[in-house]
Amino acid sequence: MENTIVVATKNAGKVKEFQNMLHPKGFSVLSLLDYEEIEDVEETGTTFEENAKLKAETICEVLQTPVIADDSGLEVDALGGEPGVYSARYAGEEKDDNKNIDKLLQELEGVGNREARFVCALAVAIPDKPSAVFRGTCEGEIAHERRGTNGFGYDPVFYLPEKKKTMAELEKEEKNLISHRAAALRHLQETLSLRDL
Numbered sequence: 500m501e502n503t504i505v506v507a508t509k510n511a512g513k514v515k516e517f518q519n520m521l522h523p524k525g526f527s528v529l530s531l532l533d534y535e536e537i538e539d540v541e542e543t544g545t546t547f548e549e550n551a552k553l554k555a556e557t558i559c560e561v562l563q564t565p566v567i568a569d570d571s572g573l574e575v576d577a578l579g580g581e582p583g584v585y586s587a588r589y590a591g592e593e594k595d596d597n598k599n600i601d602k603l604l605q606e607l608e609g610v611g612n613r614e615a616r617f618v619c620a621l622a623v624a625i626p627d628k629p630s631a632v633f634r635g636t637c638e639g640e641i642a643h644e645r646r647g648t649n650g651f652g653y654d655p656v657f658y659l660p661e662k663k664k665t666m667a668e669l670e671k672e673e674k675n676l677i678s679h680r681a682a683a684l685r686h687l688q689e690t691l692s693l694r695d696l
């Protein structure tokens with residue numbers, strides 16, 4: 500397992516981004532897509548941090564190896580911070596990105612304030628050690644319609660005014676420099692060495 504990091508997620512979009520961010524640093528990335536027998540961890544927390552810790556600690560306990568977990572989502576100011584920790588299941592249990600975007604655009608119909616942010620809590624769990632959690636955010640606005648095909652989730656409607664593009668119009672390298680996930684990973688690295696994992 501040398502230079503391998505396990506990310507406790509079944510979200511293929513997240514897995515790709517962690518691979519693209521960690522491969523250049525000399526790590527290979529495994530995820531729960533490589534351990535199909537492991538069931539989803541129930542996200543019973545009320546914050547991104549609680550859910551990230553829950554996922555990291557549960558999978559660390561099962562695999563007895565260091566694990567990182569990402570709990571993330573979209574906070575929209577005009578919706579009082581929703582969908583927040585419920586971002587994946589905003590339009591139903593099937594976690595359908597397209598339906599989630601449709602619902603978001605409906606909720607914001609006629610709403611002037613489009614300010615929003617992506618939030619990522621990244622938790623690290625190491626056997627027999629206290630876990631740690633780091634937060635990264637990325638500020639933007641909710642567009643009126645979809646643009647772009649890169650990324651996943653709400654990326655086609657997450658508009659970055661300074662880039663004049665949606666997140667889904669950015670190349671993956673560009674997203675991985677400015678995203679909430681990249682920011683959380685930077686914070687983790689300021690405190691911990693990935694080589695300790």
Ligand SMILES: O=c1[nH]c(=O)c2ncn([C@@H]3O[C@H](COP(=O)(O)OP(=O)(O)OP(=O)(O)O)[C@@H](O)[C@H]3O)c2[nH]1
Nearest residue numbers: 508509510569570571572573586587651652653654
């Ligand atoms: O456009 C987006 N670009 C992103 O970069 C991004 N990051 C998160 N999200 C949204 O937030 C949910 C996370 O929920 P979440 O952390 O519970 O993950 P998940 O349930 O998909 O997988 P898991 O990691 O729990 O197994 C995701 O499904 C997405 O809807 C994003 N949307």
Ligand SMILES: [Mg+2]
Nearest residue numbers: 510542570587
């Ligand atoms: Mg989830």
